[in-house]
Amino acid sequence: DQQVKQNSPSLSVQEGRISILNCDYTNSMFDYFLWYKKYPAEGPTFLISISSIKDKNEDGRFTVFLNKSAKHLSLHIVPSQPGDSAVYFCAASASSGTYKYIFGTGTRLKVLA
Amino acid sequence: ETGVTQSPTHLIKTRGQQVTLRCSSQSGHNTVSWYQQALGQGPQFIFQYYREEENGRGNFPPRFSGLQFPNYSSELNVNALELDDSALYLCASTTGQLNTEAFFGQGTRLTVV
Numbered sequence: 001d002q003q004v005k006q007n008s009p010s011l012s013v014q015e016g017r018i019s020i021l022n023c024d025y026t027n028s029m030f031d032y033f034l035w036y037k038k039y040p041a042e043g044p045t046f047l048i049s050i051s052s053i054k055d056k057n058e059d060g061r062f063t064v065f066l067n068k069s070a071k072h073l074s075l076h077i078v079p080s081q082p083g084d085s086a087v088y089f090c091a092a093s094a095s096s097g098t099y100k101y102i103f104g105t106g107t108r109l110k111v112l113a
Numbered sequence: 114e115t116g117v118t119q120s121p122t123h124l125i126k127t128r129g130q131q132v133t134l135r136c137s138s139q140s141g142h143n144t145v146s147w148y149q150q151a152l153g154q155g156p157q158f159i160f161q162y163y164r165e166e167e168n169g170r171g172n173f174p175p176r177f178s179g180l181q182f183p184n185y186s187s188e189l190n191v192n193a194l195e196l197d198d199s200a201l202y203l204c205a206s207t208t209g210q211l212n213t214e215a216f217f218g219q220g221t222r223l224t225v226v
Binding site (some may be wrong): 031032034041042045046049093095098100101104106 | 119146156161171203207214
């Protein structure tokens with residue numbers, strides 16, 4: 001049972017344009033969501049997070065939107081840069097119990113110069 | 114401030130053997146989690162340690178065990194290795210506070226032959 005889903009395995013975007021990565025979840029107990037970026041041969045790097053009390057969080061070129069009713073979140077990268085090319089993982093956790101993260105399967109973003 | 118470090122970075126073991134992976138948590142972090150990332154998948158939660166006690170476990174058999182030491186570093190032990198244990202093993206540390214991001218090490222790539 002995949003509680004966190006990233007249905008697009010890959011995405012290609014032109015440099016300077018917006019990249020939109022999507023994530024859906026099924027567990028209504030999730031109340032904290034994160035995006036991580038991963039380059040080959042490296043561990044995941046934290047990008048941005050959002051608590052369920054918010055619907056938007058912004059950090060520089062990165063914005064995460066949360067739609068609780070649809071159980072959907074998205075990561076917007078504007079403008080996209082070639083260095084953003086990586087695999088992006090969405091993760092979710094519930095404040096009850098351990099602070100374990102449930103990860104999606106990732107979306108490979110390629111930003112074309 | 115030192116980040117999360119893992120050792121070794123690569124390891125090849127034979128089916129049936131035992132392996133120990135090590136992780137040093139980020140300075141100031143008292144909670145360590147271990148994840149297994151198979152090829153093409155997102156990281157899967159194995160277990161978490163908080164102040165030297167196991168604080169939650171994912172859907173992994175008992176041959177996956179761990180330890181946390183007083184300096185908050187941690188070990189992951191896997192007994193009776195199986196071919197399907199071949200994966201990237203990631204360690205992540207957090208402050209243990211609610212809704213805070215985890216910082217990951219670069220991972221240990223384990224190959225079981």
